[in-house]
Amino acid sequence: MQVLKFGGSSVANEKNIKQVSSIIRNALSKDKTIIVVSALGGITDLLLQAGSMASNADNEYKQKLAEIKERHLETVRLLLPLTHQSSILSAVIQLNNELEDICNGIYLLGELSDRIKDRVASFGEILSSRILSSYLEVTGLDNTWVDARQLIITDSRYTRAHVQQEITEKYIRNYFQSAIGHLFILPGFIASNEQGHTTTLGRGGSDYTAALVGAATNATEVEIWTDVPGMMTADPRLVPHARTIDNISFQEAMELSHFGAKVIYPPTIQPLLNKNLSVWVKNTFAPELHGTLIHAHTQSDGSIIRGISSISKVALCSLEGSGMVGIPGFSKRLFDALARQSINVIFITQASSEHTICVGIDEGAIRQAKQVVDEEFKNEIKEGRVNPLDIETGLAIVALVGDHMKSHTGISGKMFGALGRNGINVRAIAQGSSERNISTVINASDVRKAINVLHEDFFETTYKQINLFIVGTGNVGKRLLHQLEQQFQYLQKHLRLQVRVIGLANSRKMVFDDKGIRLSQWGEALDNGLKMNLHDFIEEIQSKNLRNSIFVDVTANESVSMCYDALFRKSISVVACNKIAASSSLHNYQQLKDLAREYNCLFLFETNVGAGLPVINTLNDLVSSGDTIQTIEAVLSGTLNFVFNNYNGERSFASVVRQAQEEGYTEPDPRLDLSGKDVMRKILILAREAGYPLEMDAISNNSFLPPSCMNGSVEDFYKEMEKYESHFRQLYEEAAKDHKKLKYVASFKDGKAAVGLQHIDAAHNLYHLYGKDNVVLFYTTRYPEQPLVVKGAGAGADVTASGVFADIVRAARI
Numbered sequence: 097m098q099v100l101k102f103g104g105s106s107v108a109n110e111k112n113i114k115q116v117s118s119i120i121r122n123a124l125s126k127d128k129t130i131i132v133v134s135a136l137g138g139i140t141d142l143l144l145q146a147g148s149m150a151s152n153a154d155n156e157y158k159q160k161l162a163e164i165k166e167r168h169l170e171t172v173r174l175l176l177p178l179t180h181q182s183s184i185l186s187a188v189i190q191l192n193n194e195l196e197d198i199c200n201g202i203y204l205l206g207e208l209s210d211r212i213k214d215r216v217a218s219f220g221e222i223l224s225s226r227i228l229s230s231y232l233e234v235t236g237l238d239n240t241w242v243d244a245r246q247l248i249i250t251d252s253r254y255t256r257a258h259v260q261q262e263i264t265e266k267y268i269r270n271y272f273q274s275a276i277g278h279l280f281i282l283p284g285f286i287a288s289n290e291q292g293h294t295t296t297l298g299r300g301g302s303d304y305t306a307a308l309v310g311a312a313t314n315a316t317e318v319e320i321w322t323d324v325p326g327m328m329t330a331d332p333r334l335v336p337h338a339r340t341i342d343n344i345s346f347q348e349a350m351e352l353s354h355f356g357a358k359v360i361y362p363p364t365i366q367p368l369l370n371k372n373l374s375v376w377v378k379n380t381f382a383p384e385l386h387g388t389l390i391h392a393h394t395q396s397d398g399s400i401i402r403g404i405s406s407i408s409k410v411a412l413c414s415l416e417g418s419g420m421v422g423i424p425g426f427s428k429r430l431f432d433a434l435a436r437q438s439i440n441v442i443f444i445t446q447a448s449s450e451h452t453i454c455v456g457i458d459e460g461a462i463r464q465a466k467q468v469v470d471e472e473f474k475n476e477i478k479e480g481r482v483n484p485l486d487i488e489t490g491l492a493i494v495a496l497v498g499d500h501m502k503s504h505t506g507i508s509g510k511m512f513g514a515l516g517r518n519g520i521n522v523r524a525i526a527q528g529s530s531e532r533n534i535s536t537v538i539n540a541s542d543v544r545k546a547i548n549v550l551h552e553d554f555f556e557t558t559y560k561q562i563n564l565f566i567v568g569t570g571n572v573g574k575r576l577l578h579q580l581e582q583q584f585q586y587l588q589k590h591l592r593l594q595v596r597v598i599g600l601a602n603s604r605k606m607v608f609d610d611k612g613i614r615l616s617q618w619g620e621a622l623d624n625g626l627k628m629n630l631h632d633f634i635e636e637i638q639s640k641n642l643r644n645s646i647f648v649d650v651t652a653n654e655s656v657s658m659c660y661d662a663l664f665r666k667s668i669s670v671v672a673c674n675k676i677a678a679s680s681s682l683h684n685y686q687q688l689k690d691l692a693r694e695y696n697c698l699f700l701f702e703t704n705v706g707a708g709l710p711v712i713n714t715l716n717d718l719v720s721s722g723d724t725i726q727t728i729e730a731v732l733s734g735t736l737n738f739v740f741n742n743y744n745g746e747r748s749f750a751s752v753v754r755q756a757q758e759e760g761y762t763e764p765d766p767r768l769d770l771s772g773k774d775v776m777r778k779i780l781i782l783a784r785e786a787g788y789p790l791e792m793d794a795i796s797n798n799s800f801l802p803p804s805c806m807n808g809s810v811e812d813f814y815k816e817m818e819k820y821e822s823h824f825r826q827l828y829e830e831a832a833k834d835h836k837k838l839k840y841v842a843s844f845k846d847g848k849a850a851v852g853l854q855h856i857d858a859a860h861n862l863y864h865l866y867g868k869d870n871v872v873l874f875y876t877t878r879y880p881e882q883p884l885v886v887k888g889a890g891a892g893a894d895v896t897a898s899g900v901f902a903d904i905v906r907a908a909r910i
């Protein structure tokens with residue numbers, strides 16, 4: 097014997113009923129079959145509405161009844177050929193007439209008792225099962241319609257009747273043992289009491305009917321057919337990559353169902369659990385899919401976490417006070433008080449200090465909770481031993497569920513780590529000693545992010561989604577976007593990172609796309625975007641509240657650098673090639689680093705020194721492994737190195753500088769390079785990263801640029817430099833006559849930093865530097881004589897973009 101139960105969506109209309117019949121036909125080829133049917137989708141609500149309207153003397157109930165009647169008649173008309181409609185049509189009409197008589201009675205009496213409610217609601221399952229039975233008959237599947245009220249006997253708690261197990265099991269067993277035939281159709285949800293009055297089984301009632309029948313007949317298979325592919329690892333509306341769970345234990349199913357995965361209502365499956373029978377959850381509309389097998393026993397398929405679920409609209413109620421410590425009975429009184437108001441407690445925590453007890457309840461019940469608890473503890477509150485009940489709303493519970501969590505360490509650590517890295521504040525925690533469920537209370541606005549983060553960490557072997565917000569589409573920005581586009585597949589395949597640009601801006605425009613901006617067409621997308629407003633851009637990033645968000649600053653703008661702190665406070669990592677923040681006041685630099693640490697995110701600016709060269713990371717590695725930086729000697733300006741390598745007086749100094757700008761080595765304002773300011777920033781950053789608390793104004797700068805070149809615009813600067821050509825030639829010739837090269841050298845020694853032009857001879861470490869190269873010499877405790885050297889191209893859009901890219905990957909992999 098096998099039992100198949102079809103829910104309301106499976107029999108919602110003629111098309112679905114035909115699909116159900118093909119599943120039944122297939123099942124019949126294997127074994128004798130009992131079908132349990134819910135009402136046509138939406139009908140139970142309509143029936144109860146009609147009853148309630150009638151009791152409130154609202155004439156509209158007649159319209160509801162007409163709607164109910166028409167839905168069923170229409171289904172019959174569409175399902176059956178005209179020649180076979182008459183008997184079922186008259187049965188449907190007769191049942192609807194009976195329903196109408198009852199509702200007229202309710203209208204006249206102005207009263208709707210629970211008993212009559214059950215009577216009204218029962219028409220849904222009776223009608224659906226009769227229609228299905230007729231259709232199967234007409235299509236050649238002989239069957240017997242069985243009135244479930246004859247087999248399932250309950251007490252008289254109408255609307256949520258309790259089944260009398262023994263007698264029910266006996267009736268069902270006896271009936272099916274002697275019944276002739278292969279196919280039986282039963283209305284789910286309905287039963288009767290000892291007086292023969294109709295009762296209903298409450299929430300999940302049809303599942304319960306199937307379980308009772310399955311258990312009593314020792315069915316080989318019990319299948320719950322519904323409109324989803326089975327129980328899912330998370331709510332698919334929140335997590336697009338949620339997948340069906342193949343196997344799950346009853347206990348896990350119960351935990352997940354309690355937390356929102358309402359595919360089945362496990363408590364109603366208890367009869368099967370008692371008999372160690374398993375249940376399949378299958379999709380009516382994709383029967384070929386595996387579905388979910390709910391086992392009586394825990395089965396290990398290697399997964400530790402089975403699913404993630406959530407409950408929204410949760411309020412946390414905290415009872416707190418010194419008067420609670422060490423005094424038995426407080427919690428009992430709290431729970432009794434809540435129970436008196438039928439307030440369901442969905443979450444409990446109490447620290448071992450016993451100073452506070454905290455319960456989670458539905459937000460809808462907060463007023464009654466406050467009233468009843470404050471009343472219960474009014475004496476203690478008056479005496480100041482307990483505070484009035486504190487209630488916080490706008491919360492939700494997110495829970496990890498899995499039987500095997502108990503045999504694994506580190507699950508909660510991983511859970512809280514993932515939430516923390518994404519700035520999700522955990523307000524309360526509960527884990528039962530069964531270790532089957534770890535529940536956290538978080539802000540409701542963080543639920544989507546939390547579930548996705550956890551899903552990614554615990555289930556997705558595919559990839560982690562990284563959400564980028566990039567500001568700056570100039571020389572470096574353009575190359576970065578190009579590299580991101582080119583490397584998309586590589587990152588996904590080899591690093592399991594799916595990197596999407598969600599927000600993009602320059603000084604004119606900004607654009608957002610939650611699915612990721614198409615990088616082949618970012619220019620067009622930006623042109624069609626909104627007028628750039630930095631404040632709005634940052635606010636949008638914060639309100640999107642996406643997991644694994646990274647802000648990328650590819651500008652040279654101070655206002656942009658001043659937004660980092662707000663981003664860190666939302667646990668959003670910042671990657672910057674913009675040097676302004678790291679070379680701002682020591683206080684600001686330290687505060688930004690502290691904030692990033694405090695909010696579990698990263699502040700990465702490797703490209704601030706040496707563009708794509710691994711200068712800062714090398715320095716950090718030395719320091720963190722216990723080395724001490726004693727001296728730094730470096731050439732840190734790609735622009736100046738390029739200029740002095742290419743200038744020999746044959747063409748003007750200004751034209752060589754212009755070439756450096758055209759080739760993308762200079763700052764957006766090349767005066768920063770020529771004045772030595774850019775080099776000062778870099779040596780300042782290196783000194784700070786080496787652990788020395790340096791300020792910019794403590795750095796001496798032996799500049800070679802005539803002060804008047806700094807006046808006016810960039811074009812004025814070029815014109816002014818032309819006027820000083822003889823000055824630049826003289827600088828060159830003085831060095832050249834001694835076979836020396838001009839190098840703009842940055843040094844740091846004994847806590848002091850200096851930058852300036854120097855003559856370098858061929859024996860010097862800094863001499864052999866070509867093109868736009870940079871070189872950094874670290875003399876440390878471990879490298880006292882021969883320095884650790886980092887050398888290579890130190891400017892240029894491509895190498896800088898690749899350094900920014902590497903920082904993005906670093907931030908993505910935390």
Ligand SMILES: NC(=O)C1=CN([C@@H]2O[C@H](COP(=O)(O)OP(=O)(O)OC[C@H]3O[C@@H](n4cnc5c(N)ncnc54)[C@H](O)[C@@H]3O)[C@@H](O)[C@H]2O)C=CC1
Binds near residue numbers: 567568571674893
């Ligand atoms: N070129 C190089 O070799 C290296 C450059 N860098 C740094 O890279 C950064 C960018 O340099 P480039 O791309 O050459 O500059 P760029 O001038 O070509 O581009 C700057 C971009 O920032 C945007 N921008 C400026 N102010 C903005 C604001 N308030 N809001 C939004 N967008 C704004 C501009 O619209 C432009 O798209 C600079 O900070 C520079 O110091 C760092 C290392 C090496």
Ligand SMILES: N[C@@H](CC=O)C(=O)O
Binds near residue numbers: 706707734761769890
């Ligand atoms: N303008 C800079 C670029 C890198 O920071 C330089 O020339 O070095």
